[in-house]
Amino acid sequence: xxxxxxxxxxxxxxxxxxxxxxxxxxxxxxxxxxxxxxxxxxxxxxxxxxxxxxxxxxxxxxxxxxxxxxxxxxxxxxxxxxxxxxxxxxxxxxxxxxxxxxxxxxxxxxxxxxxxxxxxxxxxxxxxxxxxxxxxxxxxxxxxxxxxxxxxxxxxxxxxxxxxxxxxxxxxxxxxxxxxxxxxxxxxxxxxxxxxxxxxxxxxxxxxxxxxxxxxxxxxxxxxxxxxxxxxxxxxxxxxxxxxxxxxxxxxxxxxxxxxxxxxxxxxxxxxxxxxxxxxxxxxxxxxxxxxxxxxxxxxxxxxxxxxxxxxx
Amino acid sequence: xxxxxxxxxxxxxxxxxxxxxxxxxxxxxxxxxxxxxxxxxxxxxxxxxxxxxxxxxxxxxxxxxxxxxxxxxxxxxxxxxxxxxxxxxxxxxxxxxxxxxxxxxxxxxxxxxxxxxxxxxxxxxxxxxxxxxxxxxxxxxxxxxxxxxxxxxxxxxxxxxxxxxxxxxxxxxxxxxxxxxxxxxxxxxxxxxxxxxxxxxxxxxxxxxxxxxxxxxxxxxxxxxxxxxxxxxxxxxxxxxxxxx
Numbered sequence: 293x294x295x296x297x298x299x300x301x302x303x304x305x306x307x308x309x310x311x312x313x314x315x316x317x318x319x320x321x322x323x324x325x326x327x328x329x330x331x332x333x334x335x336x337x338x339x340x341x342x343x344x345x346x347x348x349x350x351x352x353x354x355x356x357x358x359x360x361x362x363x364x365x366x367x368x369x370x371x372x373x374x375x376x377x378x379x380x381x382x383x384x385x386x387x388x389x390x391x392x393x394x395x396x397x398x399x400x401x402x403x404x405x406x407x408x409x410x411x412x413x414x415x416x417x418x419x420x421x422x423x424x425x426x427x428x429x430x431x432x433x434x435x436x437x438x439x440x441x442x443x444x445x446x447x448x449x450x451x452x453x454x455x456x457x458x459x460x461x462x463x464x465x466x467x468x469x470x471x472x473x474x475x476x477x478x479x480x481x482x483x484x485x486x487x488x489x490x491x492x493x494x495x496x497x498x499x500x501x502x503x504x505x506x507x508x509x510x511x512x513x514x515x516x517x518x519x520x521x522x523x524x525x526x527x528x529x530x531x532x533x534x535x536x537x538x539x540x541x542x543x544x545x546x547x548x549x550x551x552x553x554x555x556x557x558x559x560x561x562x563x564x565x566x567x568x569x570x571x572x573x574x575x576x577x578x579x580x581x582x583x584x585x586x587x588x589x590x591x592x593x594x595x596x597x598x599x600x601x602x603x604x605x
Numbered sequence: 606x607x608x609x610x611x612x613x614x615x616x617x618x619x620x621x622x623x624x625x626x627x628x629x630x631x632x633x634x635x636x637x638x639x640x641x642x643x644x645x646x647x648x649x650x651x652x653x654x655x656x657x658x659x660x661x662x663x664x665x666x667x668x669x670x671x672x673x674x675x676x677x678x679x680x681x682x683x684x685x686x687x688x689x690x691x692x693x694x695x696x697x698x699x700x701x702x703x704x705x706x707x708x709x710x711x712x713x714x715x716x717x718x719x720x721x722x723x724x725x726x727x728x729x730x731x732x733x734x735x736x737x738x739x740x741x742x743x744x745x746x747x748x749x750x751x752x753x754x755x756x757x758x759x760x761x762x763x764x765x766x767x768x769x770x771x772x773x774x775x776x777x778x779x780x781x782x783x784x785x786x787x788x789x790x791x792x793x794x795x796x797x798x799x800x801x802x803x804x805x806x807x808x809x810x811x812x813x814x815x816x817x818x819x820x821x822x823x824x825x826x827x828x829x830x831x832x833x834x835x836x837x838x839x840x841x842x843x844x845x846x847x848x849x850x
Contacts, residue, residue, distance in 0.1 A: 349694045350693075350694065351690065351693055351694055369696050369697070369698055369699075370696075372694065372695070372696040373696035375694075375696075377691070377694045377695070379687065379690060379691055379694070381687055382687045382688065382690060382691045383683070383685075383686025383687050383688040383691075384686075384688065385618075385622050385683070385688060387622045387623075387625040387626050388618060388621065388622050388625070392618060392621060393618075396614055396615070396618045397695060399610065399611055399614040400611060400695050400696045400697050401696060402607055423625070439691070439695075443696070
């Protein structure tokens with residue numbers, strides 16, 4: 293861990309400010325990505341995720357503050373040569389074959405991966421001779437991933453990588469991303485799927501209104517919302533349930549109730565003592581999605597916003 | 606060396622991509638050939654000077670469509686598909702993408718003009734070798750201003766708008782530049798419009814180089830063309846920069 297921190301960061305935004313039209317997309321954002329880290333960047337739509345990616349990849353320049361990539365300017369070709377990027381909604385030339393397009397991107401890098409290796413890692417076997425325009429959405433995403441890893445990058449940026457993929461393809465991509473992390477690559481991941489962030493990332497950064505509102509391991513983020521969900525069937529009434537030790541919330545769905553508690557053992561001891569017919573009992577930690585939603589709601593400036601449904605990530 | 610290779614690969618990929626698009630390739634090469642074959646050679650049988658004069662104009666005509674559409678409107682489509690974004694992020698030297706596209710457009714123009722030259726040669730047009738080289742060479746060079754104009758359109762409009770505007774300009778350049786019909790056969794106001802089209806000045810130079818008109822006003826024609834190219838280059842540069850503001 294200490295050796296990790298002595299190395300220069302892979303990528304960094306320092307006090308980055310970026311205006312896009314009338315809105316302030318980034319408002320003094322700080323984000324440092326260290327070698328070997330897999331960072332998931334989460335936040336509601338318009339929080340500044342895409343702008344952060346655009347600054348780190350050199351596509352946009354910060355109005356104030358700075359963006360650094362491998363201790364250089366992200367606009368320098370040399371710094372970008374160590375980075376691979378999979379953009380959200382990026383297109384492919386319809387008239388080039390998968391092999392031609394991947395080979396073209398290999399050529400941009402000084403020490404590219406062998407073509408066969410890229411094709412295998414991205415799960416594109418058998419599609420090499422197909423035109424990019426004839427591929428399905430999920431297959432096109434895999435080609436985008438192939439382009440991102442073509443240069444054996446030290447920093448992999450994945451912007452909504454599994455949009456449009458079926459479950460098998462997602463799992464396949466996760467395996468490939470884990471292999472890149474194991475190889476020592478740092479990863480910046482933005483995603484709408486919290487399970488994806490949980491499966492891949494060792495660090496979660498939640499941003500909203502252009503600022504970081506939470507930063508830590510997935511476990512640390514979840515513990516920020518100190519709630520555990522107890523679900524069961526019981527004959528106790530809502531009022532009785534609400535009176536149990538440490539209970540912070542009660543809800544009913546069908547025949548099952550959900551108790552939110554700050555201490556599952558304390559609540560369970562009382563629940564089981566009062567009602568010996570308790571059945572179908574499960575205890576689960578607050579999900580990452582639950583935690584992130586609450587963090588974003590808590591940071592919302594107006595109470596009116598906190599009431600409305602906040603879409604996470 | 607690496608940088609140079611990247612440029613070469615980018616150009617090759619663009620050429621391959623164009624080659625894979627016969628619906629673009631065939632009309633842009635075949636149309637000038639067909640027009641020239643029918644009107645330049647077929648209808649002017651026995652009057653070689655007309656075929657000769659038309660060749661001088663058609664080498665410019667053949668350059669406009671591939672340059673403006675292949676280079677201009679196609680950029681709009683790729684911009685819409687967010688293809689350019691990825692290229693701007695990839696470790697590709699600045700301008701590598703545009704250089705590749707320009708090379709592909711020039712390759713297409715070269716093949717169209719080359720075939721036009723072959724057709725004219727066998728159709729009876731007679732020139733000394735340097736005039737052949739100068740006429741066809743000017744046609745190839747004329748792709749540059751048209752490509753820059755096309756790029757201005759492609760960087761500023763959506764793909765549908767870009768195609769429409771490029772079409773309009775293409776027809777305007779051909780008609781008002783006097784490439785299809787001599788300006789002397791058209792009303793006087795057309796000649797005034799012709800003055801601001803690159804096609805008119807290129808056509809005039811082409812006539813001189815192919816020996817169908819005496820050398821005159823060369824400096825003025827070249828100056829106007831240089832001014833148009835420079836303005837288009839600045840406009841394209843500004844449009845390209847605006848995307849990464």
